[in-house]
Amino acid sequence: MEIHKMRITQGCFSFLPDLTDDQIRAQVQYCLDKGWAVSFEFTDDPHPRNIYWEMWGLPMFDLRDAAGVMKELAECRRVYGDRYIRLCGFDASHDWESVRISFLVNRPKEEPGFRLDRSESVGRNLRYTTHAYVADRPEGQRYG
Amino acid sequence: MNAPAVTVRGAERYRSGVMEYKRMGYWEPDYTPKDTDVIAMFRITPQDGVDPTEAAAAVAGESSTATWTVVWTDRLTAAEKYRAKCYRVDPVPNASGQYFAYIAYDLDLFEPGSIANLTASIIGNVFGFKPLKALRLEDMRLPVAYVKTFQGPATGIVVERERLDKFGRPLLGATVKPKLGLSGRNYGRVVYEALKGGLDFTKDDENINSQPFMHWRERFLYCMEAVNKAQAATGEMKGTYLNVTAATMEDMYERAEFARELGSCIVMIDLVIGYTAIQSMSKWARRNDMILHLHRAGHSTYTRQKSHGVSFRVIAKWMRLAGVDHIHAGTVVGKLEGDPNTTRGYYDICREDFNPMNLEHGVFFDQNWASLNKLMPVASGGIHAGQMHQLLDLLGEDVVLQFGGGTIGHPMGIQAGATANRVALEAMILARNEGRDYVHEGPEILAKAAQTCTPLKQALDIWKNVAFNYESTDAPDFVPSLSVSA
Numbered sequence: 047m048e049i050h051k052m053r054i055t056q057g058c059f060s061f062l063p064d065l066t067d068d069q070i071r072a073q074v075q076y077c078l079d080k081g082w083a084v085s086f087e088f089t090d091d092p093h094p095r096n097i098y099w100e101m102w103g104l105p106m107f108d109l110r111d112a113a114g115v116m117k118e119l120a121e122c123r124r125v126y127g128d129r130y131i132r133l134c135g136f137d138a139s140h141d142w143e144s145v146r147i148s149f150l151v152n153r154p155k156e157e158p159g160f161r162l163d164r165s166e167s168v169g170r171n172l173r174y175t176t177h178a179y180v181a182d183r184p185e186g187q188r189y190g
Numbered sequence: 191m192n193a194p195a196v197t198v199r200g201a202e203r204y205r206s207g208v209m210e211y212k213r214m215g216y217w218e219p220d221y222t223p224k225d226t227d228v229i230a231m232f233r234i235t236p237q238d239g240v241d242p243t244e245a246a247a248a249v250a251g252e253s254s255t256a257t258w259t260v261v262w263t264d265r266l267t268a269a270e271k272y273r274a275k276c277y278r279v280d281p282v283p284n285a286s287g288q289y290f291a292y293i294a295y296d297l298d299l300f301e302p303g304s305i306a307n308l309t310a311s312i313i314g315n316v317f318g319f320k321p322l323k324a325l326r327l328e329d330m331r332l333p334v335a336y337v338k339t340f341q342g343p344a345t346g347i348v349v350e351r352e353r354l355d356k357f358g359r360p361l362l363g364a365t366v367k368p369k370l371g372l373s374g375r376n377y378g379r380v381v382y383e384a385l386k387g388g389l390d391f392t393k394d395d396e397n398i399n400s401q402p403f404m405h406w407r408e409r410f411l412y413c414m415e416a417v418n419k420a421q422a423a424t425g426e427m428k429g430t431y432l433n434v435t436a437a438t439m440e441d442m443y444e445r446a447e448f449a450r451e452l453g454s455c456i457v458m459i460d461l462v463i464g465y466t467a468i469q470s471m472s473k474w475a476r477r478n479d480m481i482l483h484l485h486r487a488g489h490s491t492y493t494r495q496k497s498h499g500v501s502f503r504v505i506a507k508w509m510r511l512a513g514v515d516h517i518h519a520g521t522v523v524g525k526l527e528g529d530p531n532t533t534r535g536y537y538d539i540c541r542e543d544f545n546p547m548n549l550e551h552g553v554f555f556d557q558n559w560a561s562l563n564k565l566m567p568v569a570s571g572g573i574h575a576g577q578m579h580q581l582l583d584l585l586g587e588d589v590v591l592q593f594g595g596g597t598i599g600h601p602m603g604i605q606a607g608a609t610a611n612r613v614a615l616e617a618m619i620l621a622r623n624e625g626r627d628y629v630h631e632g633p634e635i636l637a638k639a640a641q642t643c644t645p646l647k648q649a650l651d652i653w654k655n656v657a658f659n660y661e662s663t664d665a666p667d668f669v670p671s672l673s674v675s676a
Contacts, residue, residue, distance in 0.1 A: 054425035058358040059620060061388055061612045063642060069620070076623040094427045097355065135358070141543045141561065144348050147358030147623075162422035170411055174418035174453065178425075 052159035054092050057132055057149035067116065070133070070151055074112040077135035082146055083107045084115050085134050088126040090154075090188040093178055102126075105136050123152055128190040130154065154189035192219045192278060193243045208259050211247035216256065218275040223294040229331035230312055231554045232291045233282060235324040235497055242279055245321055246291035250274040252316040254299060271296050283667050288497065290328070290554075302339035305465040305512050313500060324498035330507060331555035337562055340511040344475035344482050346563025347541065347588050350515060353455065353481075354390065354427045359619045360587055361390045362611055363431075365570065365594035369395035374408030378416040380604060384597055385420030385428045387608025392416075393570075393592065394433035396460045396487035406436075406445055414452040431458035431483040431516075439467060446474055456481040461505075462488045465512060472513030483568070484514035494663055501664075503532075503552060506539045509565065516566045522584045524572035529662035530584060540565040541588055549668035566590055574653040575614040575646060579632025582618050591615070601652060606645035613643045 059065060065073070077084050084106050087099035102122045109115060122131055131152035134145050158179040165173045180188035197203075197215045211217070223229055230253070236245035248256075254274035255264070274295045282288040301307035317325050351357055366372070366380045381392045392413075400406040413430045421428045434445035434457050442463070449457050457480055459471050468484065475482040492499035502519075509517050519536045520528035535551035541564050545557040569585055570592035581591055593611050600607030617639035621628045628635060640647035 052423075055388065056355065056426050058356070059616050060426075061609065061616050061643075062620065062639070065620075069624075072624040073620075076625070092425055094355065094421055094425055141564075142348060144352055145357045148355075149358065160422040160425060162419055171452070172415065174414075176418070176422045 052157045054130070054150075054153070054157055054159070056092070056094065058147060059149045064153070065149075065151065067119075070119070071112050071116055073133070073147070073149070074115045077147060078110055078112060078115075080135070080137070080146070081139075082135040082137045084109070085136065086119060086122050086131055086151070087134060088122065088129045088131045088152075090129045090185060091178065091181060092130055092157075093160075093176060093181070095176075099130075099132065102131075105134075119151060127152060128154055129188075156189070193217075195219055204260060204262055204265055206260055206262070210244055211251040211256060212241075212244050214247075214251065214256065214260070215270060215273050216250040216254075216276055217243055217247040218277055221275045221277040221294060223277065223331075224296075226297045226333045226335045227294040227331075228297065228300065228308075228312075228333060228336060229555060230293050230295065230327060231329045232293065233324075233326040233328050233497065234289050234291050234322055235287055236289070237321050237323055240321050242281075242289045242291075243276075246276045246279045246289065246293070248319060248321060249291060249316055249325065250276040250293045252319055253293070253311050253314065254295060272299060274299070285667065297333060297335055300336065302336075303341070303469075305469060305508050309465060309508070317498075326496065326498050327500045327504050329501065329552070329554040330504055331557060332507060332511070334558050334560045337511065337558070337560050340562070341469075341472060341476060341513045342510060343513050343515045343563035343565045344472050344480065345515045347515075347566050348564070350481055350566060354429070356390060356427065358587070359615055360582070360585070361566075361590045362388065362608075362615060363391035363393055363568070363570075363590050363592040364389055364597040364608070365393045365395050365592060366398075367395075367594050367598050369398060370401070371403050374404050374412040377404060377409055378412030380598060381413050381430050382416035382420055383604035384608045385417065385430075386423050387597075387605030388424075388612030389597065389608045390427075391429050391431060391456070391590065391592075393431040393483070393594075394458055396433070396435075396485040398433050399435050406434075407448065410445070410448055410452055410454075414454060417454070427455070429455045429481070431456050433458040433460070433485075434471075435460045435463055439470060442467065442471065443474065446471070446478070446480070450478050450480060454480075456483055458483040458485060459514075460485050460487040465508070468509070468512045468514065475515070476513070481515045482513070483516040484509060484518070486518045496664055501552070503535055503539055506536050506565075507557070510540065510559070510562060513563075514565060515563075516568050516590060518570055519567035521569040521571055521573050521581070523577050523580050523657070524569070529665040531666050532662070532664055533584070535666075537567050537585065537589070540567045541586075550666055552666040564588070568592060570594065572656075574656060575610045575649045576633075576636065576653050576656075578611075578614040578618045578636060579628050582615075582622065583629045587619075596649070596653065600645065601648055602645055607649065609643065610645040610649035613639055613646045614649075 086102035089099040135147040137146040161177045163175040276293045278292040280290045432449045493502040520533040568590040574596035597607035621635045
């Protein structure tokens with residue numbers, strides 16, 4: 047039996063093999079064809095409720111060319127390639143005004159994952175805390 | 191069809207005795223509904239020998255101000271305003287003896303923000319009225335002025351996705367099986383395996399409340415251990431719909447409070463608790479940052495037969511007003527009733543801000559939702575990974591796909607079943623976004639994804655020939671007419 051390797055499954059393609067740049071470009075084109083603004087965000091704190099990843103610049107509202115977006119990704123990877131990077135497609139249409147698609151485009155080499163802390167509470171209740179193993183080190187020194 | 195008005199006016203109108211409904215002012219073919227009127231469209235089947243116009247006027251009368259005889263006390267009121275007015279009667283295409291009756295109701299007839307009050311009029315006494323063989327409420331137009339008196343979905347699709355941090359694909363769920371008999375500890379095992387394997391949600395079944403084999407606190411405690419453990423194992427938000435349905439509101443509040451205390455992001459109720467209880471739970475959910483799932487238990491007793499009852503499209507509208515966040519709305523391809531066009535109509539009612547009239551989908555009115563939150567439809571019952579391309583095509587992206595048997599029945603276990611579904615879904619979304627003809631190439635896309643995912647290969651093998659092809663009992667009355675141009 048295969049030993050299970052931790053792999054964070056946030057984003058909408060985490061159960062597929064990591065996307066190639068050609069595959070990412072096709073998804074970028076999909077976003078642009080829909081009129082969505084593409085952006086990249088990165089973090090080394092992958093807690094499932096860490097909403098505000100750092101922004102790699104502003105969402106590219108005016109960029110309509112997938113090649114340009116891929117250049118930004120290459121640049122972001124060059125600087126923050128040791129961290130998680132996600133692509134977001136943002137739809138500003140009335141009655142949505144939020145993210146429409148989001149998926150990982152870069153992962154750290156090793157993903158130690160999370161410890162679940164349980165503290166005993168009243169009766170049989172437990173208080174749960176999801177604790178990223180890497181989070182004990184300061185930001186910027188967590189992976190690699 | 192539309193006979194001229196025969197309304198009696200002045201002193202004659204109030205002479206004691208019995209008068210035909212159409213003469214009392216309930217048949218007004220020249221009336222133009224106001225923007226603020228509630229409009230109901232009924233399918234009426236009059237008893238033999240009953241004039242369809244009189245039958246339709248009687249429905250208007252009995253669902254608003256009328257009683258069986260003239261009463262002088264009408265003259266103490268602005269009676270003409272309060273009378274519902276049937277303004278149109280059409281024969282139903284290809285259904286002899288049935289008629290569509292359009293009835294307009296003044297907004298003042300209804301208490302703001304109360305489904306109970308709305309339904310007490312519209313589907314009250316009138317459904318047992320003797321001159322009719324059968325009566326079905328097909329659709330309603332709810333004016334913006336009335337829509338705005340309701341809270342609407344406690345969370346809504348957009349905020350639910352933001353809270354869960356899940357975008358760009360349908361959500362995946364499974365109902366824990368067997369639906370009855372598991373102990374709390376064994377039940378939580380199913381939840382953990384399914385969530386860790388790749389599902390976003392698991393779900394209590396409609397009849398899991400608090401029985402001798404598993405009391406509710408046991409279930410809640412073990413389920414939340416499972417949710418938290420799966421969340422830590424995957425780094426992804428997970429949830430389980432804890433069914434808080436109970437005998438009294440006090441019991442339901444107690445269960446919902448406990449779910450909140452344990453950190454659950456979602457609770458669940460059944461349609462059988464009633465409209466008022468549903469609205470109460472919606473307000474509770476809004477106050478407590480909770481997603482509210484509704485199982486439509488019981489609806490088929492009155493939605494399924496075409497001649498009598500209430501169409502599910504009306505129930506969907508009421509539930510959007512009442513304020514649930516999830517509603518089971520059909521799968522088309524699964525084991526439960528669902529004509530594709532009719533189901534499409536239900537989904538549009540849940541998810542769009544404006545529904546244009548679309549007779550082919552059974553939608554009889556333009557409906558403006560005035561930015562009321564959207565409600566996530568749930569597809570559940572007899573679906574499996576091999577249908578992923580059809581499900582995505584028929585149901586779209588903002589939907590929860592629930593594979594109960596299709597997860598738990600996997601030959602290699604629950605985690606493998608969950609993984610198979612998630613991989614199939616992600617592969618299909620990827621292909622769709624790449625511009626591929628995924629509906630036709632679906633089987634190839636799945637076979638390709640299965641090359642690197644053994645659980646998916648096994649799922650495709652075991653369920654490859656499963657389909658539920660039965661004729662629908664509730665299909666639209668209007669079909670697109672083909673025109674041939676030279």
